[in-house]
Amino acid sequence: MDYPIKTVCVVGLGYIGLPTAATLASRGIEVLGVDINPRVVEAVNAGQTYFSEPDLDMLLRAATTLRKLRATAQPEPADAFVIAVPTPFREDRSPNLDFIDLAADAIAPVLVSGNVVILESTSPVGTTERLADRLARLRPDLRFPPTRHAEPLDVHVAHCPERVLPGRMVRELIENDRIIGGLTEACAEHAEAVYRVFLQGKVFRTDAATAELVKLVENASRDVNIAFANELSLICDQLGLNVWHVIELANRHPRVSILQPGPGVGGHCIAVDPWFIVSSAPERTRLIRTAREVNDGKPKFVVSQIRERAERFKRPVVACLGLTYKPDVDDTRESPAIAIASQLACAGQDRILVADPNLTGLPEELAAMPNVSFCETLEAVRQADIVALLVAHSPFRKIPREELMRRVVIDATGLTHQHA
Numbered sequence: 001m002d003y004p005i006k007t008v009c010v011v012g013l014g015y016i017g018l019p020t021a022a023t024l025a026s027r028g029i030e031v032l033g034v035d036i037n038p039r040v041v042e043a044v045n046a047g048q049t050y051f052s053e054p055d056l057d058m059l060l061r062a063a064t065t066l067r068k069l070r071a072t073a074q075p076e077p078a079d080a081f082v083i084a085v086p087t088p089f090r091e092d093r094s095p096n097l098d099f100i101d102l103a104a105d106a107i108a109p110v111l112v113s114g115n116v117v118i119l120e121s122t123s124p125v126g127t128t129e130r131l132a133d134r135l136a137r138l139r140p141d142l143r144f145p146p147t148r149h150a151e152p153l154d155v156h157v158a159h160c161p162e163r164v165l166p167g168r169m170v171r172e173l174i175e176n177d178r179i180i181g182g183l184t185e186a187c188a189e190h191a192e193a194v195y196r197v198f199l200q201g202k203v204f205r206t207d208a209a210t211a212e213l214v215k216l217v218e219n220a221s222r223d224v225n226i227a228f229a230n231e232l233s234l235i236c237d238q239l240g241l242n243v244w245h246v247i248e249l250a251n252r253h254p255r256v257s258i259l260q261p262g263p264g265v266g267g268h269c270i271a272v273d274p275w276f277i278v279s280s281a282p283e284r285t286r287l288i289r290t291a292r293e294v295n296d297g298k299p300k301f302v303v304s305q306i307r308e309r310a311e312r313f314k315r316p317v318v319a320c321l322g323l324t325y326k327p328d329v330d331d332t333r334e335s336p337a338i339a340i341a342s343q344l345a346c347a348g349q350d351r352i353l354v355a356d357p358n359l360t361g362l363p364e365e366l367a368a369m370p371n372v373s374f375c376e377t378l379e380a381v382r383q384a385d386i387v388a389l390l391v392a393h394s395p396f397r398k399i400p401r402e403e404l405m406r407r408v409v410i411d412a413t414g415l416t417h418q419h420a
């Protein structure tokens with residue numbers, strides 16, 4: 001069946017929503033981007049990205065110049081609505097769905113019969129149904145899924161999780177396969193029409209709850225596997241062995257593929273999403289919960305390694321290299337490197353020099369700390385007694401080896417091992 005899509009309203013113009021909006025616009029769709037942050041709205045209307053992502057700048061500039069994309073604070077009528085707002089967790093690690101609720105409240109007044117609403121935000125199982133229920137309560141004049149009303153529906157609702165990799169988003173948005181989970185089969189079909197506008201990857205249709213869990217499982221799987229590598233790093237430290245070498249040799253086995261350890265796990269997804277599974281089935285998620293705890297414990301371990309070495313110096317200067325949550329991006333959300341730098345700074349006596357070629361200054365969490373300053377990489381290394389490699393940014397590979405050899409190096413990334 002053909003469901004023509006001419007206008008799309010994308011709610012939430014962040015790392016996911018903005019590339020999606022610009023991509024849809026690049027295919028001739030009239031796109032309205034909605035964001036509650038006025039600075040985001042202003043930047044998008046000026047054709048400027050406010051985070052770095054290869055090729056997004058060009059795509060956005062073209063979309064705004066051709067007037068295919070404009071941004072505003074309030075939704076307007078459209079054929080399709082794509083919701084890409086944050087889904088963080090609360091202090092007790094239960095999911096916080098407030099942003100989705102607010103997005104639903106904002107789009108409800110402008111919905112009309114024939115619309116499709118797609119939830120792209122990573123969500124606990126049952127959230128798409130909860131979204132449809134909320135919309136149905138706000139708009140009793142329209143028929144929503146799932147089964148309360150016999151088909152045909154006025155508004156179709158589906159979940160289509162996003163699995164793009166920051167740094168490759170523009171490409172992966174088009175090329176990755178998509179899972180589309182409808183609250184009914186017709187909902188999945190209607191949602192697919194939106195992705196058909198730009199998608200080259202395959203579409204796999206399923207129900208909404210399965211699609212929700214698939215996304216969470218993808219990230220929990222990464223988390224559990226990283227936790228195994230991180231646990232190995234603790235074991236090797238105790239046994240005085242080189243974890244990178246151990247993993248390298250173990251991976252020579254044809255059916256073993258161990259991931260690399262690191263300073264912890266950060267970012268908006270892997271460090272968050274497994275908790276959504278834990279909150280849905282607390283009694284049955286021992287492994288997933290433990291993996292989270294292992295990964296969350298890693299920054300503290302790196303801090304203890306640094307502090308142990310710092311004891312040798314009277315007034316130690318520590319260079320923390322890298323602050324983002326992973327290499328070669330400027331995203332610092334849930335970054336273990338920031339946790340490490342701030343724990344070191346809170347401990348008081350150290351002078352902390354922070355360098356990150358992808359950032360222009362200290363993030364909020366560190367800016368107010370008197371013993372932390374931001375500087376250029378080589379300058380930080382040259383002033384330091386201890387160099388802590390916290391993110392394997394490509395430019396760090398160019399640090400002259402002799403500069404590192406003169407200092408105590410704590411390498412949480414394996415960069416010096418690959419470099420050797």
Ligand SMILES: NC(=O)c1ccc[n+]([C@@H]2O[C@H](COP(=O)([O-])OP(=O)(O)OC[C@H]3O[C@@H](n4cnc5c(N)ncnc54)[C@H](O)[C@@H]3O)[C@@H](O)[C@H]2O)c1
Nearest residue numbers: 012013014015016035036037084085087102103121122162
């Ligand atoms: N960033 C990733 O790599 C990634 C990958 C896969 C899935 N996800 C998921 O996608 C969703 C969005 O993530 P993101 O990284 O784009 O978040 P983000 O924080 O970069 O952007 C979200 C945007 O939504 C806006 N917003 C919040 N509430 C709003 C509302 N009610 N109406 C309009 N705008 C609103 C914010 O101002 C912000 O600009 C999350 O559920 C996340 O887990 C993210």
